[in-house]
Amino acid sequence: MGLRERKKAKTRAAIQRHALRLFLEQGYATTTVEQIAEAAEVSQSTFFRYFPTKEDTVLYDKFDPVVIDSFLRQPAELTPIAAVRGALHDVFERLPADESELEFARQRLVFTVPELRTALLDLFVSGLGLLVGAVAERVGREPGDYAVRTWAGAVVGVVMSSFFAALEEGRQADFLEYFDRALELLEDGLPL
Helix, strand or coil: CCHHHHHHHHHHHHHHHHHHHHHHHHCCCCCCHHHHHHHHCCCHHHHHHHCCCHHHHHHCCCHHHHHHHHHHHCCCCCCHHHHHHHHHHHHHHCCCHHHHHHHHHHHHHHHHCHHHHCCHHHHHHHHHHHHHHHHHHHHCCCCCCHHHHHHHHHHHHHHHHHHHHHHHCCCHHHHHHHHHHHHHHHHCCCCC
16 A cells, blocks of 8 residues: 555544544444544544545444455465455454454444444445455356355354354454354354
């Protein structure tokens, strides 16, 4: 990334970080764009250049492309499930604790704030599309292949169930452990 792109990424991250902090401190509904802009030390017009709406500060997921990139870089001999496991471990184990906590706070807001939950389907469609393309590339099939789409949908479901389990049990730090267990179930054909 060039200097300009790095500055933009830094500004976007600062706006999102301050927005999430304010949402957690005073609630999503009561936090205003003006408060977020002031906390991030940017103008409201700058805020809107980075995030069209307040809701977008929570919905923006900078990790999907990073996980997909890591997935594609996993060794070719790995099965797609092993590559997904490797990618998530690669990305989330290297995150500093404060960034990991912020990401779980973001996801918790998405799943618990009614206004954000309604936008969740768009997030799933976007994330699923990224995963479908990456899996198709990795296994040499077309993105429209029904098996590829179904497999990607199952993995997205595994990620969600793992996140909810970690959240419900108050063990967000153990997300990867839950994820590994869920992937094992998927590999075993989801026996009940």
